[in-house]
Amino acid sequence: MKTKITELFEIEHPIIQGGMHYVGFAELAAAVSNAGGLGIITGLTQRTPENLAKEIARCREMTDKPFGVNLTFLPTVNTPDYPGFVEAIIKGGVKVVETAGRNPEQVMPYLKAAGIKVIHKCTSVRHSLKAQQIGCDAVSVDGFECGGHPGEDDVPNMILLPLAADALEIPFVASGGMADGRSLAAALAMGADGINMGTRFIATQEAPVHANVKQAILNATERDTRLIMRALRNTERVLNNVAVEKIVAKEKALGDNIKFEDIIEEVAGVYPKVMIDGDVNAGAWSCGLVASLIHDIPTCDELVSRIVKDAEDIIRGRLLGLL
Numbered sequence: 610m611k612t613k614i615t616e617l618f619e620i621e622h623p624i625i626q627g628g629m630h631y632v633g634f635a636e637l638a639a640a641v642s643n644a645g646g647l648g649i650i651t652g653l654t655q656r657t658p659e660n661l662a663k664e665i666a667r668c669r670e671m672t673d674k675p676f677g678v679n680l681t682f683l684p685t686v687n688t689p690d691y692p693g694f695v696e697a698i699i700k701g702g703v704k705v706v707e708t709a710g711r712n713p714e715q716v717m718p719y720l721k722a723a724g725i726k727v728i729h730k731c732t733s734v735r736h737s738l739k740a741q742q743i744g745c746d747a748v749s750v751d752g753f754e755c756g757g758h759p760g761e762d763d764v765p766n767m768i769l770l771p772l773a774a775d776a777l778e779i780p781f782v783a784s785g786g787m788a789d790g791r792s793l794a795a796a797l798a799m800g801a802d803g804i805n806m807g808t809r810f811i812a813t814q815e816a817p818v819h820a821n822v823k824q825a826i827l828n829a830t831e832r833d834t835r836l837i838m839r840a841l842r843n844t845e846r847v848l849n850n851v852a853v854e855k856i857v858a859k860e861k862a863l864g865d866n867i868k869f870e871d872i873i874e875e876v877a878g879v880y881p882k883v884m885i886d887g888d889v890n891a892g893a894w895s896c897g898l899v900a901s902l903i904h905d906i907p908t909c910d911e912l913v914s915r916i917v918k919d920a921e922d923i924i925r926g927r928l929l930g931l932l
Contacts, residue, residue, distance in 0.1 A: 610920070610921065613747075614780050617747060618647050620647050620674070622916075624646035624917075625646060625649065625804070626646060626805075627805045627810075628651040628678075628707055629757075631818070631883075631884040634650065635665075635671060636671070636815050638650045638677075639668050639676065640910070642676045643671075643674055645674075646913050649677045649678065649705075650676065650677070650678045652679055652681070654880075658693030658696060661698070662700065665702075665703060669701075677704075680695070680706055680713070681709040681710045682711035682712070682713060698725070703725065704724065704725055704726060706720055706725050706726070707730065708727060708729045712743070713727065713743075714743045727745045728745065728749055729745045732755075732758070732759055734769070736760075737750060737773055737781065738777070746779060746780075747779055747802075748777065749781065749782050752783070752784070754786035755784055755846060755897050756808045756898075757895040758846075761842060766786055770796065773800065773801075780803075781800075782801055782802060782804055783799070783804050784804070784806075786897065787809065788899045789916055790916050790920040790921075793916055797920070798928075806899075808899050808903070809912070810912075811823065812826045812903045813912055818884040819884060819885060819887030821887035822894075825848060826903055827903060827905075829896065833900065833901070834846050835853050838876075840864065845895060846896065846898070848900065851890045852879075852892045853875070853893050855875055856876070859871055860872075874892075876892055876893050878892075880894060
């Protein structure tokens with residue numbers, strides 16, 4: 610299966626593993642890349658440029674295939690050392706960077722000068738066009754279904770992807786709600802050149818997270834995620850749990866007067882407790898609606914191969930058979 614995305618990133622299959630906090634370590638990135646997709650190390654999880662450099666080197670020991678690094682630009686009290694992270698990426702010989710959050714324009718000259726391909730995650734067509742304008746090589750179009758931050762427009766991929774296809778000149782992948790061969794075939798049909806998966810890759814054997822997290826995803830239905838922090842204009846889709854129910858209750862009681870400080874215990878610094886220690890009720894953690902379509906914990910190679918085979922069967926069999 611050849612698309613603009615496989616050609617751009619020099620990968621076998623048009624499947625990307627998105628950056629995920631305390632999930633995107635070298636083990637997972639290498640496994641996805643070895644399976645023919647594009648694995649992604651989550652840069653800010655490493656906390657310092659020195660740690661990121663070590664993680665990139667560790668990933669190189671596990672794969673000789675292309676892999677990328679996610680760099681998310683977020684409003685924070687203590688701004689990360691972005692110049693240091695960019696330097697670690699360049700010196701590490703990484704050729705693909707997935708940017709997310711705020712506009713990555715500040716780092717684009719350095720990445721492009723190093724010959725690095727940039728794919729920016731966007732939750733709207735207008736943001737995708739801006740990414741195209743500043744020189745991004747591709748975008749990841751993130752629909753309302755996604756885990757994490759879906760933006761504030763609430764546009765699902767059934768609408769967002771065709772809109773992006775009509776507006777963009779650079780290639781894009783579908784992100785949010787992607788889980789299987791049906792997802793890939795549908796995304797291609799709507800104009801995307803591949804898919805980006807987050808939640809689905811957490812439920813794999815190589816994902817270096819606690820078994821409790823994987824089981825929580827397997828147990829989830831389509832009704833088990835919640836949107837939080839909407840009043841703060843920092844909407845996040847998370848898996849429902851005790852901590853999330855506390856947040857929802859506070860949001861209901863305080864309304865538009867809620868402040869981040871009111872929910873800080875449930876959202877700040879929870880990812881190590883959840884992903885590493887396995888306390889799935891420790892706080893709010895990102896999870897997509899796609900969890901309802903996840904029913905097993907395969908290896909990354911099994912998952913990627915199955916998705917591609919099923920997509921090909923749908924395209925060659927069901928779709929052609931309808932004509």
